[in-house]
Amino acid sequence: MIPGTTGGSSGSAAIVTEGLHKRFGDLVAVEKLDLRVRRGEVFGLLGANGSGKTTTIRMLTGLLPPTSGGAMVAGIDVVRDPEAVRRRLGYMSQRYGLYDDLTVYENLRFYAALYGLIGAPGRTRIEELIADLGFTSQRNQLAGTLSGGWKQRLSLACATAHRPDVLFLDEPTAGVDPAARRHFWEVIRALAGGGTTILVTTHYMDEAERCQRLAMLWKGRLVALGAPHEITAQLGQPSLEDAFIALQESEGAAA
Protein backbone atom coordinates (compact mmCIF):
# COMPACT_ATOMS: atom_id res chain seq x y z
CA MET A 1 0.00 0.00 0.00
CA ILE A 2 1.31 3.38 -0.88
CA PRO A 3 1.03 5.90 1.95
CA GLY A 4 -0.77 9.03 0.94
CA THR A 5 -3.12 7.37 -1.47
CA THR A 6 -5.37 6.41 1.37
CA GLY A 7 -6.48 9.33 3.47
CA GLY A 8 -6.59 7.58 6.88
CA SER A 9 -9.74 7.66 8.95
CA SER A 10 -10.02 10.18 11.78
CA GLY A 11 -9.70 7.30 14.26
CA SER A 12 -6.08 6.69 13.36
CA ALA A 13 -5.11 10.30 12.76
CA ALA A 14 -2.60 11.81 15.21
CA ILE A 15 -2.77 15.32 13.74
CA VAL A 16 -5.81 16.81 12.01
CA THR A 17 -6.05 20.42 10.88
CA GLU A 18 -9.19 21.98 9.48
CA GLY A 19 -9.00 25.35 7.78
CA LEU A 20 -6.02 26.25 9.97
CA HIS A 21 -5.38 29.91 9.21
CA LYS A 22 -2.93 32.48 10.53
CA ARG A 23 -2.66 36.12 9.59
CA PHE A 24 -0.11 38.62 10.90
CA GLY A 25 -1.59 42.00 9.95
CA ASP A 26 -1.87 41.93 6.16
CA LEU A 27 0.38 38.92 5.75
CA VAL A 28 -1.28 35.53 5.48
CA ALA A 29 1.33 33.17 6.99
CA VAL A 30 -0.74 29.98 6.72
CA GLU A 31 -3.79 29.81 4.47
CA LYS A 32 -6.67 27.49 5.39
CA LEU A 33 -4.54 24.41 5.81
CA ASP A 34 -6.19 20.96 5.86
CA LEU A 35 -3.90 18.12 6.88
CA ARG A 36 -4.30 14.63 8.27
CA VAL A 37 -1.28 12.82 9.69
CA ARG A 38 -1.60 9.16 10.65
CA ARG A 39 -0.39 7.64 13.88
CA GLY A 40 3.23 6.49 13.61
CA GLU A 41 3.78 8.39 10.39
CA VAL A 42 6.86 10.47 9.55
CA PHE A 43 5.30 13.48 7.87
CA GLY A 44 7.29 16.31 6.31
CA LEU A 45 6.40 19.95 5.81
CA LEU A 46 8.52 21.07 2.88
CA GLY A 47 8.91 24.66 1.87
CA ALA A 48 11.23 27.62 1.44
CA ASN A 49 11.86 30.15 4.19
CA GLY A 50 8.70 32.10 4.88
CA SER A 51 6.41 29.41 3.46
CA GLY A 52 4.59 29.00 6.78
CA LYS A 53 6.23 25.81 8.13
CA THR A 54 7.28 27.21 11.49
CA THR A 55 4.00 29.09 11.95
CA THR A 56 2.12 25.82 11.35
CA ILE A 57 4.21 23.98 13.95
CA ARG A 58 3.76 26.81 16.42
CA MET A 59 -0.01 26.66 16.03
CA LEU A 60 0.00 22.87 16.47
CA THR A 61 2.07 23.11 19.66
CA GLY A 62 -0.12 25.86 21.11
CA LEU A 63 2.59 28.53 20.90
CA LEU A 64 0.45 30.65 18.57
CA PRO A 65 -3.34 30.81 18.47
CA PRO A 66 -4.73 30.40 14.92
CA THR A 67 -6.66 33.32 13.44
CA SER A 68 -9.34 30.84 12.37
CA GLY A 69 -9.77 27.11 11.88
CA GLY A 70 -8.66 24.47 14.32
CA ALA A 71 -6.44 21.48 14.94
CA MET A 72 -6.52 18.23 16.89
CA VAL A 73 -3.29 16.70 18.14
CA ALA A 74 -3.37 13.26 19.75
CA GLY A 75 -7.14 13.57 19.76
CA ILE A 76 -7.14 16.82 21.77
CA ASP A 77 -8.32 20.22 20.53
CA VAL A 78 -5.22 22.43 20.50
CA VAL A 79 -7.11 25.70 20.62
CA ARG A 80 -9.48 24.72 23.42
CA ASP A 81 -7.13 22.76 25.62
CA PRO A 82 -3.49 23.60 24.88
CA GLU A 83 -2.39 22.48 28.36
CA ALA A 84 -3.70 18.92 27.90
CA VAL A 85 -2.06 18.71 24.48
CA ARG A 86 1.31 19.75 25.89
CA ARG A 87 1.59 16.58 27.99
CA ARG A 88 1.27 14.49 24.83
CA LEU A 89 3.62 16.29 22.47
CA GLY A 90 7.34 16.82 22.17
CA TYR A 91 8.83 19.83 20.44
CA MET A 92 12.31 20.49 19.19
CA SER A 93 12.80 24.04 17.97
CA GLN A 94 15.37 25.34 15.49
CA ARG A 95 17.33 26.80 18.38
CA TYR A 96 17.32 23.53 20.39
CA GLY A 97 16.02 25.15 23.59
CA LEU A 98 18.93 23.94 25.71
CA TYR A 99 20.36 25.72 28.73
CA ASP A 100 23.99 26.35 27.83
CA ASP A 101 24.94 26.84 31.47
CA LEU A 102 23.48 23.51 32.55
CA THR A 103 25.21 20.16 31.98
CA VAL A 104 23.85 17.45 29.70
CA TYR A 105 22.49 15.61 32.72
CA GLU A 106 20.94 18.75 34.26
CA ASN A 107 19.18 19.66 31.02
CA LEU A 108 17.68 16.18 30.77
CA ARG A 109 16.71 16.12 34.44
CA PHE A 110 15.06 19.55 34.14
CA TYR A 111 12.93 18.76 31.10
CA ALA A 112 12.01 15.27 32.38
CA ALA A 113 10.93 16.73 35.74
CA LEU A 114 8.67 19.30 34.06
CA TYR A 115 6.66 16.33 32.80
CA GLY A 116 6.55 14.81 36.25
CA LEU A 117 9.37 12.32 35.61
CA ILE A 118 11.07 12.52 39.01
CA GLY A 119 12.54 10.15 41.54
CA ALA A 120 13.53 6.61 40.55
CA PRO A 121 11.44 6.44 37.31
CA GLY A 122 12.95 9.80 36.26
CA ARG A 123 16.51 8.63 36.93
CA THR A 124 15.93 5.38 35.05
CA ARG A 125 14.57 7.25 32.03
CA ILE A 126 17.45 9.74 32.00
CA GLU A 127 20.06 6.96 32.18
CA GLU A 128 18.25 5.20 29.35
CA LEU A 129 18.38 8.35 27.18
CA ILE A 130 22.03 8.97 28.02
CA ALA A 131 22.94 5.39 27.06
CA ASP A 132 20.77 5.40 23.89
CA LEU A 133 22.27 8.61 22.59
CA GLY A 134 25.84 7.83 23.57
CA PHE A 135 26.20 10.66 26.06
CA THR A 136 27.95 8.61 28.76
CA SER A 137 31.24 10.50 28.64
CA GLN A 138 29.66 13.95 28.26
CA ARG A 139 27.01 13.70 30.93
CA ASN A 140 28.64 16.35 33.12
CA GLN A 141 29.68 18.61 30.27
CA LEU A 142 27.97 22.02 29.93
CA ALA A 143 25.52 21.95 27.03
CA GLY A 144 27.01 25.21 25.71
CA THR A 145 30.31 23.46 25.01
CA LEU A 146 28.79 20.66 22.89
CA SER A 147 29.19 20.61 19.10
CA GLY A 148 26.16 21.23 16.86
CA GLY A 149 25.48 17.53 16.29
CA TRP A 150 25.60 16.70 20.00
CA LYS A 151 23.40 19.65 20.87
CA GLN A 152 20.87 18.35 18.40
CA ARG A 153 20.96 14.88 19.98
CA LEU A 154 20.54 16.34 23.45
CA SER A 155 17.68 18.53 22.28
CA LEU A 156 15.93 15.49 20.83
CA ALA A 157 16.49 13.57 24.06
CA CYS A 158 14.97 16.45 26.08
CA ALA A 159 11.98 16.61 23.73
CA THR A 160 11.30 12.86 23.96
CA ALA A 161 12.10 12.21 27.65
CA HIS A 162 8.37 11.90 28.43
CA ARG A 163 7.71 9.58 25.45
CA PRO A 164 5.35 11.92 23.60
CA ASP A 165 2.68 10.60 21.23
CA VAL A 166 3.43 13.30 18.70
CA LEU A 167 6.84 14.82 18.06
CA PHE A 168 7.30 18.15 16.27
CA LEU A 169 10.71 18.89 14.79
CA ASP A 170 11.31 22.37 13.39
CA GLU A 171 14.25 22.23 10.95
CA PRO A 172 16.06 19.85 13.25
CA THR A 173 19.21 19.34 11.23
CA ALA A 174 20.02 22.91 10.19
CA GLY A 175 23.76 23.44 10.56
CA VAL A 176 24.59 19.83 11.40
CA ASP A 177 27.15 17.66 9.57
CA PRO A 178 25.99 14.74 7.35
CA ALA A 179 27.09 11.98 9.76
CA ALA A 180 25.14 13.53 12.61
CA ARG A 181 22.18 13.99 10.28
CA ARG A 182 22.21 10.31 9.34
CA HIS A 183 22.35 9.25 12.98
CA PHE A 184 19.50 11.65 13.75
CA TRP A 185 17.27 10.07 11.13
CA GLU A 186 18.01 6.60 12.44
CA VAL A 187 16.69 7.72 15.82
CA ILE A 188 13.64 9.30 14.19
CA ARG A 189 12.81 6.10 12.32
CA ALA A 190 13.18 4.07 15.52
CA LEU A 191 10.79 6.46 17.30
CA ALA A 192 8.26 6.18 14.49
CA GLY A 193 8.63 2.41 14.58
CA GLY A 194 7.64 2.59 18.25
CA GLY A 195 4.41 4.38 17.32
CA THR A 196 5.41 8.02 17.73
CA THR A 197 3.94 10.33 15.11
CA ILE A 198 6.52 12.74 13.75
CA LEU A 199 5.97 16.03 11.95
CA VAL A 200 9.16 17.53 10.64
CA THR A 201 9.78 20.76 8.73
CA THR A 202 12.67 20.97 6.32
CA HIS A 203 13.99 22.58 3.21
CA TYR A 204 16.58 19.88 2.60
CA MET A 205 15.54 17.58 -0.23
CA ASP A 206 17.43 14.53 1.08
CA GLU A 207 15.58 14.93 4.35
CA ALA A 208 12.24 15.31 2.59
CA GLU A 209 12.93 12.02 0.76
CA ARG A 210 13.08 10.23 4.10
CA CYS A 211 9.50 11.23 5.00
CA GLN A 212 6.64 8.82 4.28
CA ARG A 213 4.47 11.70 3.15
CA LEU A 214 5.06 15.37 2.47
CA ALA A 215 3.03 18.54 2.38
CA MET A 216 4.62 21.16 0.18
CA LEU A 217 3.93 24.72 1.27
CA TRP A 218 4.37 27.83 -0.78
CA LYS A 219 3.65 31.25 0.76
CA GLY A 220 1.38 29.69 3.32
CA ARG A 221 -0.59 27.57 0.84
CA LEU A 222 -0.58 23.82 0.45
CA VAL A 223 0.55 23.19 -3.15
CA ALA A 224 1.23 19.43 -3.16
CA LEU A 225 0.54 16.51 -0.84
CA GLY A 226 1.62 12.87 -0.87
CA ALA A 227 4.58 10.51 -0.81
CA PRO A 228 7.79 11.99 -2.29
CA HIS A 229 7.39 10.09 -5.58
CA GLU A 230 3.73 11.14 -5.80
CA ILE A 231 4.68 14.78 -5.43
CA THR A 232 7.20 14.53 -8.24
CA ALA A 233 4.51 12.84 -10.34
CA GLN A 234 1.89 15.45 -9.45
CA LEU A 235 4.20 18.23 -10.51
CA GLY A 236 5.62 16.32 -13.48
CA GLN A 237 9.22 16.60 -12.35
CA PRO A 238 12.04 14.01 -12.21
CA SER A 239 13.00 14.72 -8.57
CA LEU A 240 11.79 16.59 -5.49
CA GLU A 241 14.45 19.20 -5.97
CA ASP A 242 13.32 19.84 -9.54
CA ALA A 243 9.73 19.98 -8.33
CA PHE A 244 10.71 22.49 -5.67
CA ILE A 245 12.59 24.73 -8.11
CA ALA A 246 9.92 24.43 -10.81
CA LEU A 247 7.34 25.50 -8.27
CA GLN A 248 9.31 28.57 -7.27
CA GLU A 249 9.87 29.52 -10.92
CA SER A 250 6.28 29.01 -12.01
CA GLU A 251 4.98 30.95 -9.00
CA GLY A 252 7.52 33.65 -9.70
CA ALA A 253 6.34 33.84 -13.33
CA ALA A 254 2.67 33.79 -12.31
CA ALA A 255 3.29 36.67 -9.89
Add this chain to the structure above:
Amino acid sequence: MNIRRWPVWPMLLKEFIQMRRDRLTLGMMVGIPAIQLALFGFAIRTEVQHLPTLVLDDARTSESRRLVATLVNSQYFDIVAEVRSRAEITDWIERGEAAAAVIIPHQFSRDLKRRRGAAAQIIVDAADPLSSQAALAGANLAGLTFQPGSAAGGRAVDLRVRPWYNPMLSSSTYIVPGIIGVLLSLTMIVINAMAVVRERERGTLEQLIVTPIDRTSLMLGKIVPFLLVGYVQMTVILLLGRLLFHIPIRGDLALLYVMAFPFIVACLGIGLLFSTLVRTQAQAMQAGFLFILPNILLSGFMFPRAAMPVAAQWLGLALPLTYFLEILRGILLKGVGTRALWPELVALSVFAVLIVTLSVRRFHKTLE
Protein backbone atom coordinates in the same frame (compact mmCIF):
# COMPACT_ATOMS: atom_id res chain seq x y z
CA MET B 1 -1.95 17.74 42.01
CA ASN B 2 0.89 15.85 43.63
CA ILE B 3 3.01 18.56 45.23
CA ARG B 4 6.23 16.65 44.51
CA ARG B 5 5.42 16.69 40.81
CA TRP B 6 4.78 20.41 40.77
CA PRO B 7 7.05 21.88 38.04
CA VAL B 8 8.10 24.68 40.39
CA TRP B 9 10.73 22.38 41.95
CA PRO B 10 12.75 21.63 38.81
CA MET B 11 12.30 25.30 37.84
CA LEU B 12 13.77 26.51 41.14
CA LEU B 13 16.59 23.96 41.06
CA LYS B 14 17.46 25.06 37.53
CA GLU B 15 17.45 28.76 38.47
CA PHE B 16 19.73 28.17 41.46
CA ILE B 17 22.21 26.13 39.42
CA GLN B 18 22.26 28.86 36.77
CA MET B 19 22.67 31.57 39.38
CA ARG B 20 25.63 29.76 40.93
CA ARG B 21 27.32 29.64 37.50
CA ASP B 22 26.46 33.22 36.58
CA ARG B 23 29.25 35.56 37.60
CA LEU B 24 27.28 38.66 36.59
CA THR B 25 24.51 38.01 39.09
CA LEU B 26 26.95 37.22 41.86
CA GLY B 27 28.89 40.36 41.00
CA MET B 28 25.74 42.45 41.11
CA MET B 29 24.89 40.98 44.49
CA VAL B 30 28.09 42.00 46.20
CA GLY B 31 30.23 44.11 43.89
CA ILE B 32 27.78 46.84 42.98
CA PRO B 33 26.64 47.53 46.56
CA ALA B 34 30.26 47.82 47.62
CA ILE B 35 31.10 50.24 44.80
CA GLN B 36 27.98 52.34 45.29
CA LEU B 37 28.41 52.51 49.03
CA ALA B 38 31.99 53.61 48.60
CA LEU B 39 30.95 56.29 46.08
CA PHE B 40 28.02 57.70 48.02
CA GLY B 41 29.44 57.03 51.43
CA PHE B 42 32.77 58.70 50.91
CA ALA B 43 31.14 61.63 49.14
CA ILE B 44 29.23 62.22 52.34
CA ARG B 45 32.36 62.00 54.45
CA THR B 46 34.58 64.29 52.45
CA GLU B 47 32.36 66.84 50.76
CA VAL B 48 29.94 67.55 53.50
CA GLN B 49 32.44 68.00 56.23
CA HIS B 50 34.24 71.34 56.33
CA LEU B 51 31.26 73.53 55.51
CA PRO B 52 32.46 77.08 54.85
CA THR B 53 31.11 78.83 57.91
CA LEU B 54 30.68 82.43 59.13
CA VAL B 55 30.89 83.57 62.73
CA LEU B 56 28.71 86.33 64.18
CA ASP B 57 29.99 86.55 67.75
CA ASP B 58 28.11 89.19 69.76
CA ALA B 59 29.35 87.82 73.09
CA ARG B 60 33.08 88.00 72.46
CA THR B 61 34.04 86.04 75.53
CA SER B 62 36.36 83.10 76.14
CA GLU B 63 33.28 80.81 76.28
CA SER B 64 32.02 81.95 72.90
CA ARG B 65 35.46 81.49 71.37
CA ARG B 66 35.62 78.00 72.89
CA LEU B 67 32.25 77.17 71.30
CA VAL B 68 33.57 78.20 67.88
CA ALA B 69 36.69 76.11 68.45
CA THR B 70 34.53 73.10 69.40
CA LEU B 71 32.51 73.47 66.22
CA VAL B 72 35.69 73.63 64.14
CA ASN B 73 37.06 70.58 65.95
CA SER B 74 33.97 68.60 64.95
CA GLN B 75 35.40 68.77 61.39
CA TYR B 76 32.03 69.83 60.05
CA PHE B 77 32.68 73.58 60.02
CA ASP B 78 35.53 75.68 58.61
CA ILE B 79 35.44 79.33 59.60
CA VAL B 80 35.82 81.47 56.50
CA ALA B 81 35.01 84.91 57.97
CA GLU B 82 33.87 86.88 60.97
CA VAL B 83 30.85 89.05 60.23
CA ARG B 84 29.08 91.85 62.10
CA SER B 85 25.42 91.51 61.08
CA ARG B 86 22.74 89.08 59.90
CA ALA B 87 22.53 90.99 56.65
CA GLU B 88 26.12 90.05 55.93
CA ILE B 89 25.30 86.38 56.56
CA THR B 90 22.48 86.51 54.04
CA ASP B 91 24.79 88.14 51.58
CA TRP B 92 27.56 85.54 51.94
CA ILE B 93 25.20 82.59 51.79
CA GLU B 94 23.32 83.93 48.79
CA ARG B 95 26.60 84.38 46.97
CA GLY B 96 27.32 80.73 47.78
CA GLU B 97 30.58 81.59 49.53
CA ALA B 98 29.37 80.31 52.86
CA ALA B 99 27.07 77.39 53.65
CA ALA B 100 26.59 77.97 57.36
CA ALA B 101 26.83 80.59 60.08
CA VAL B 102 27.20 80.45 63.85
CA ILE B 103 25.36 83.20 65.72
CA ILE B 104 26.32 83.65 69.36
CA PRO B 105 24.13 86.18 71.22
CA HIS B 106 25.74 88.75 73.56
CA GLN B 107 24.15 87.21 76.67
CA PHE B 108 25.71 83.79 75.85
CA SER B 109 28.34 83.73 78.61
CA ARG B 110 26.01 85.31 81.14
CA ASP B 111 23.41 82.58 80.51
CA LEU B 112 26.07 79.93 80.81
CA LYS B 113 27.20 81.22 84.16
CA ARG B 114 23.65 81.47 85.43
CA ARG B 115 23.13 77.87 84.29
CA ARG B 116 20.11 78.94 82.34
CA GLY B 117 21.09 76.91 79.32
CA ALA B 118 22.79 79.22 76.93
CA ALA B 119 21.58 79.17 73.36
CA ALA B 120 23.48 79.71 70.14
CA GLN B 121 22.15 79.42 66.66
CA ILE B 122 23.54 77.72 63.59
CA ILE B 123 22.09 78.77 60.27
CA VAL B 124 22.61 76.41 57.37
CA ASP B 125 21.95 76.63 53.66
CA ALA B 126 19.61 73.66 53.41
CA ALA B 127 19.07 73.91 49.68
CA ASP B 128 21.61 71.12 49.70
CA PRO B 129 20.18 68.68 52.21
CA LEU B 130 23.56 67.07 52.67
CA SER B 131 24.92 70.31 54.13
CA SER B 132 22.14 70.43 56.63
CA GLN B 133 22.84 66.85 57.68
CA ALA B 134 26.42 67.88 58.28
CA ALA B 135 25.40 70.98 60.21
CA LEU B 136 23.06 68.93 62.36
CA ALA B 137 25.68 66.28 62.97
CA GLY B 138 28.32 68.89 63.75
CA ALA B 139 26.02 70.81 66.05
CA ASN B 140 25.09 67.64 67.91
CA LEU B 141 28.70 66.67 68.27
CA ALA B 142 29.74 70.14 69.39
CA GLY B 143 26.82 70.33 71.82
CA LEU B 144 27.93 67.09 73.42
CA THR B 145 31.62 67.86 73.62
CA PHE B 146 31.42 71.54 74.51
CA GLN B 147 33.19 72.32 77.80
CA PRO B 148 32.36 75.88 78.82
CA GLY B 149 35.42 76.03 81.05
CA SER B 150 35.87 76.63 84.75
CA ALA B 151 33.55 79.61 84.89
CA ALA B 152 30.43 77.56 84.17
CA GLY B 153 29.25 74.16 85.37
CA GLY B 154 28.64 71.05 83.27
CA ARG B 155 25.49 72.48 81.76
CA ALA B 156 25.28 71.68 78.05
CA VAL B 157 24.88 74.41 75.52
CA ASP B 158 21.70 74.57 73.42
CA LEU B 159 22.72 74.70 69.77
CA ARG B 160 19.78 75.36 67.50
CA VAL B 161 20.13 74.57 63.83
CA ARG B 162 17.96 76.63 61.53
CA PRO B 163 17.86 75.31 57.99
CA TRP B 164 17.33 78.10 55.52
CA TYR B 165 15.47 77.65 52.21
CA ASN B 166 14.18 74.27 53.25
CA PRO B 167 12.47 74.52 56.62
CA MET B 168 10.74 71.10 56.25
CA LEU B 169 14.05 69.30 56.39
CA SER B 170 13.75 66.09 58.36
CA SER B 171 16.42 64.98 60.72
CA SER B 172 19.38 62.68 60.32
CA THR B 173 21.19 60.95 57.51
CA TYR B 174 19.41 60.69 54.23
CA ILE B 175 21.69 58.92 51.90
CA VAL B 176 23.15 55.71 53.26
CA PRO B 177 19.89 53.95 54.20
CA GLY B 178 18.48 55.18 50.91
CA ILE B 179 21.22 53.39 49.01
CA ILE B 180 19.70 50.09 50.14
CA GLY B 181 16.43 51.05 48.47
CA VAL B 182 17.98 52.41 45.29
CA LEU B 183 20.33 49.47 44.79
CA LEU B 184 17.63 46.93 45.49
CA SER B 185 15.31 48.44 42.92
CA LEU B 186 18.05 48.74 40.32
CA THR B 187 19.43 45.23 40.65
CA MET B 188 16.11 43.48 41.18
CA ILE B 189 14.57 45.11 38.11
CA VAL B 190 17.58 44.67 35.85
CA ILE B 191 18.53 41.14 36.95
CA ASN B 192 15.01 39.83 36.60
CA ALA B 193 14.26 41.54 33.28
CA MET B 194 17.54 40.21 31.89
CA ALA B 195 16.94 36.69 33.18
CA VAL B 196 13.60 36.45 31.37
CA VAL B 197 14.83 38.17 28.20
CA ARG B 198 17.83 35.81 28.15
CA GLU B 199 15.47 32.83 28.07
CA ARG B 200 13.61 34.45 25.21
CA GLU B 201 16.79 35.30 23.30
CA ARG B 202 18.19 31.78 23.62
CA GLY B 203 14.93 30.11 22.62
CA THR B 204 14.49 28.28 25.93
CA LEU B 205 11.36 30.29 26.79
CA GLU B 206 9.67 28.92 23.66
CA GLN B 207 10.71 25.44 24.76
CA LEU B 208 9.37 26.00 28.27
CA ILE B 209 6.00 27.15 26.98
CA VAL B 210 5.51 23.90 25.08
CA THR B 211 6.02 21.90 28.28
CA PRO B 212 3.13 21.48 30.71
CA ILE B 213 4.73 23.95 33.16
CA ASP B 214 2.10 26.24 34.70
CA ARG B 215 2.49 29.99 34.70
CA THR B 216 2.69 30.13 38.49
CA SER B 217 5.71 27.81 38.50
CA LEU B 218 7.35 29.82 35.76
CA MET B 219 6.81 33.08 37.65
CA LEU B 220 7.81 31.67 41.04
CA GLY B 221 10.93 30.27 39.41
CA LYS B 222 11.85 33.79 38.36
CA ILE B 223 10.83 35.48 41.62
CA VAL B 224 11.91 33.25 44.51
CA PRO B 225 15.64 32.95 43.70
CA PHE B 226 15.96 36.68 43.07
CA LEU B 227 14.05 37.44 46.25
CA LEU B 228 16.87 35.68 48.07
CA VAL B 229 19.41 37.65 46.04
CA GLY B 230 17.63 40.81 47.16
CA TYR B 231 17.88 39.85 50.81
CA VAL B 232 21.54 38.92 50.45
CA GLN B 233 22.19 42.27 48.80
CA MET B 234 20.32 44.16 51.49
CA THR B 235 22.34 42.36 54.16
CA VAL B 236 25.60 43.17 52.38
CA ILE B 237 24.75 46.88 52.23
CA LEU B 238 23.59 46.95 55.84
CA LEU B 239 26.78 45.26 56.99
CA LEU B 240 29.04 47.50 54.91
CA GLY B 241 27.07 50.57 55.92
CA ARG B 242 27.41 49.61 59.56
CA LEU B 243 31.11 48.77 59.35
CA LEU B 244 32.27 51.59 57.09
CA PHE B 245 29.85 54.40 57.78
CA HIS B 246 28.40 53.54 61.17
CA ILE B 247 24.82 53.95 60.01
CA PRO B 248 22.55 53.59 63.00
CA ILE B 249 20.09 50.70 63.36
CA ARG B 250 17.69 52.13 65.91
CA GLY B 251 14.60 50.08 65.10
CA ASP B 252 13.71 46.43 64.67
CA LEU B 253 15.88 44.85 61.98
CA ALA B 254 13.51 41.88 61.63
CA LEU B 255 10.68 44.30 60.87
CA LEU B 256 12.82 45.86 58.13
CA TYR B 257 13.32 42.44 56.54
CA VAL B 258 9.60 41.74 56.67
CA MET B 259 8.72 45.10 55.18
CA ALA B 260 11.34 44.67 52.43
CA PHE B 261 9.37 41.68 51.13
CA PRO B 262 6.60 43.55 49.25
CA PHE B 263 9.15 46.05 47.99
CA ILE B 264 11.46 43.41 46.50
CA VAL B 265 8.48 41.56 44.99
CA ALA B 266 7.22 44.81 43.45
CA CYS B 267 10.68 45.46 41.93
CA LEU B 268 10.85 41.90 40.55
CA GLY B 269 7.37 42.46 39.09
CA ILE B 270 8.59 45.62 37.35
CA GLY B 271 11.50 43.58 36.01
CA LEU B 272 9.09 40.98 34.61
CA LEU B 273 7.00 43.75 33.11
CA PHE B 274 10.08 45.22 31.41
CA SER B 275 11.01 41.79 30.08
CA THR B 276 7.72 41.77 28.17
CA LEU B 277 8.45 45.20 26.67
CA VAL B 278 12.02 44.75 25.47
CA ARG B 279 13.67 42.36 23.04
CA THR B 280 17.32 42.16 24.08
CA GLN B 281 19.30 41.99 27.31
CA ALA B 282 20.94 45.32 26.49
CA GLN B 283 17.52 46.95 26.18
CA ALA B 284 16.49 45.42 29.49
CA MET B 285 19.53 46.98 31.11
CA GLN B 286 18.76 50.38 29.56
CA ALA B 287 15.12 50.25 30.59
CA GLY B 288 16.22 49.49 34.14
CA PHE B 289 18.53 52.48 34.32
CA LEU B 290 15.97 54.72 32.66
CA PHE B 291 13.45 53.75 35.30
CA ILE B 292 15.86 54.26 38.17
CA LEU B 293 16.59 57.89 37.29
CA PRO B 294 13.19 59.34 38.31
CA ASN B 295 13.39 57.08 41.34
CA ILE B 296 16.60 58.74 42.47
CA LEU B 297 15.20 62.22 41.84
CA LEU B 298 11.61 61.89 43.03
CA SER B 299 11.57 59.29 45.79
CA GLY B 300 13.31 61.47 48.36
CA PHE B 301 16.58 59.58 48.01
CA MET B 302 18.63 62.66 47.11
CA PHE B 303 16.30 65.57 47.78
CA PRO B 304 13.71 65.95 50.50
CA ARG B 305 10.25 65.39 49.05
CA ALA B 306 8.84 68.19 51.17
CA ALA B 307 10.93 70.65 49.21
CA MET B 308 9.56 69.49 45.84
CA PRO B 309 6.78 71.05 43.80
CA VAL B 310 3.40 69.40 44.35
CA ALA B 311 3.39 67.68 40.94
CA ALA B 312 6.74 66.04 41.67
CA GLN B 313 5.46 64.91 45.05
CA TRP B 314 2.47 63.24 43.39
CA LEU B 315 4.74 61.52 40.87
CA GLY B 316 6.88 60.31 43.73
CA LEU B 317 3.85 58.62 45.26
CA ALA B 318 3.67 56.40 42.17
CA LEU B 319 7.09 54.89 42.91
CA PRO B 320 7.47 51.98 45.34
CA LEU B 321 10.89 53.31 46.35
CA THR B 322 9.27 56.39 47.93
CA TYR B 323 7.50 54.20 50.46
CA PHE B 324 10.42 51.92 51.06
CA LEU B 325 12.68 54.89 51.81
CA GLU B 326 10.24 55.98 54.50
CA ILE B 327 10.44 52.48 55.94
CA LEU B 328 14.24 52.34 55.75
CA ARG B 329 14.73 55.73 57.36
CA GLY B 330 11.94 55.16 59.82
CA ILE B 331 13.37 51.89 61.09
CA LEU B 332 17.09 52.57 60.81
CA LEU B 333 17.25 56.24 61.78
CA LYS B 334 14.17 57.01 63.79
CA GLY B 335 13.63 53.60 65.33
CA VAL B 336 9.90 53.63 64.61
CA GLY B 337 7.78 50.52 64.18
CA THR B 338 4.65 49.22 62.51
CA ARG B 339 2.42 51.81 64.09
CA ALA B 340 4.14 54.59 62.16
CA LEU B 341 4.89 52.61 59.01
CA TRP B 342 1.73 50.64 58.27
CA PRO B 343 0.54 53.06 55.53
CA GLU B 344 3.81 52.45 53.66
CA LEU B 345 3.50 48.71 54.16
CA VAL B 346 -0.04 48.75 52.78
CA ALA B 347 1.00 50.88 49.82
CA LEU B 348 3.91 48.57 48.97
CA SER B 349 1.75 45.45 49.27
CA VAL B 350 -0.82 46.95 46.90
CA PHE B 351 2.00 47.81 44.48
CA ALA B 352 3.42 44.30 44.66
CA VAL B 353 0.09 42.63 43.93
CA LEU B 354 -0.82 45.05 41.13
CA ILE B 355 2.54 44.93 39.37
CA VAL B 356 2.94 41.17 39.57
CA THR B 357 -0.63 40.65 38.31
CA LEU B 358 -0.05 43.05 35.45
CA SER B 359 3.27 41.51 34.45
CA VAL B 360 1.88 37.96 34.60
CA ARG B 361 -0.96 39.02 32.31
CA ARG B 362 1.36 40.71 29.87
CA PHE B 363 3.76 37.80 30.09
CA HIS B 364 0.96 35.46 29.09
CA LYS B 365 0.10 37.61 26.10
CA THR B 366 3.60 37.59 24.72
CA LEU B 367 3.67 33.81 24.89
CA GLU B 368 0.77 33.70 22.48
